[in-house]
Amino acid sequence: MTAPKLAQRTYYGKALAQLGRDNPQVVVLDADLAGSTKTISFKKVAPERFIECGIAEADMIGIAAGLAASGKIPFASTFGVFASGRCWEQIRMAVAYANLNVKVVATHCGLSVGPDGATHQALEDVALMRELPNMTVIVPADAYEAFQATLAIADYIGPVYMRMGRSEFPVCTPEEKPFEIGKATVMLKGTDVSLIGCGQMVQACLEAADLLEKEGISAEVINMATIKPLDLDAVYDTAAKTGAVVTAEEHSVIGGLGSAVAEFLSEVRPTPLARVGTYDTFGESGSADELMKKYGLTAADIVREAHNVIEMRDEKS
Amino acid sequence: MSEPPGIEELQNIANKMRLDVIEMTTAAGSGHPGGSLSAADLMAVLYFRVLHHAPDQPEMPDRDRFVLSKGHTAPVLYAALAESGYFPKEELLTLRKLGSRLQGHPARGHLPGIEVSTGSLGQGLSMACGIALAGKMDSKDYYTYCLLGDGELQEGQNWEAAMFAHHRGLNHLIAFVDRNRLQISGNTEEVMSMDPLPEKWHAFGWNVIIIDGHNIRQILEACAKAKESRKNPTVIIMNTVKGKGVSFMENNPDFHGRACNPDEYQAAVAELKAVIR
């Protein structure tokens, strides 16, 4: 049976609707994109707790901070570029520094946004958010995990940035498994190389592992859905086991998951490592598939890098 | 040199640009036709009568500058550039495709005639202020024109720019508001009210001209009037209809950000061809 292709934002909307029914403290803010971010699903069940801010993202973050300072649990959503970049300093002071319970949830992140082009393709948002003290950064692997993570961050007290894509893609996590913030999931056990992915790239890692298996290479696949705080034990254990690591993210290699893993490993357990992601570039218009291929974000790219890190490891020893 | 196009001819060019918008967004399978159609009459007037520009010399130092702050309506800008000769019209059909110079949102450096990059709303007027200020510093006579969406005006940065433009006496800055009263989530007054809009601009020290944005003569007159200002920047608030020119797109928020399906495409093309000479 092939896994269904689902959009994360649809499941974000479903989770918000559930929260709308179950948790009277939850309020949802949007900036003229409710139909796209799917916060509209919340508006349908709790219209009095849905706050339309207009095309004014910076204002939205300030309002969310004020609501959080007054006991509400605000979810503020827009596209990733605007959520992370347009109001970064508002998030820095009003949310992170004040350590307020605001959930900034971004959709339309990464190259798979497609034809809208570079202005709408967030490839820097994880870096921007990871940098902020007090901030938790979550990148769910698929729609089911987006659903579970939404419920989990509503229960967690503190600032959170959660990142999702635009398109529909196959699910790879169990539908009912509660999300644990800060806990990586081993999706596939292996011994020769570790593939650590987040977001849509977890699926690509699983496909890469299949391809590697056909060559007799046993890959361990880890879903690092929380980028911050990073599950250090999980990274350490898999690196110790395989001695060769590939990270994969639909994001710049500067400052994202690859950086987080590299920073940690190079301090505590230097390990041959390669990062699959975008390399100091903006995106462009094109279909999602074309762009993922052009910018090196496919299973084939992960396989190639797996070979490279295995070679590096074997040369060293 | 040939005579500048008269009112009828400008109307005809605007409708050709409307057809271009439909052709290109349909070929792309995505894009923003609604706000492109509402601005087509203005764009025809600007590119065929008002702007001092030379399509074969896009970097001409004394050219007037145009900034499309509401960058999602790139199709109508590309149509204006192609119709006036910046690049071949065939290229319009590459909109939003991999490798195209016609990016989903206008990208400086990709295509001649694009002065700045836009697509993230609310930033164009600031850039236009910078361009206008540079002209003033260098004692140049060029004008800087900036097209804003009415929903876009909800971004606070616009009002920072409005404050700056008045403070620096940028009388060679002319802004247009495409007052089609729609944004993605519906009517602007229901989403986040912008009225009383003229008073807001007045309060920031701007000259305010209110016109029917589909009346070519009024657009021409407003531009001429704006250029008479010796002290302050001018905003021309154009009352428009989103989707103007294609009956089923008019005032229909659904066509803010989606292309026609094949049936809609046929119907839209038929309507537009019927009015194009």
Ligand SMILES: Cc1ncc(C[n+]2csc(CCOP(=O)(O)OP(=O)(O)O)c2C)c(N)n1
């Ligand atoms: C900063 C920013 N926030 C949100 C968006 C998404 N967006 C694109 S168009 C649009 C609505 C624009 O409405 P309006 O300015 O009235 O444009 P028009 O009606 O002329 O199409 C929105 C919210 C964006 N491009 N940039």
Ligand SMILES: [Mg+2]
């Ligand atoms: Mg509008």
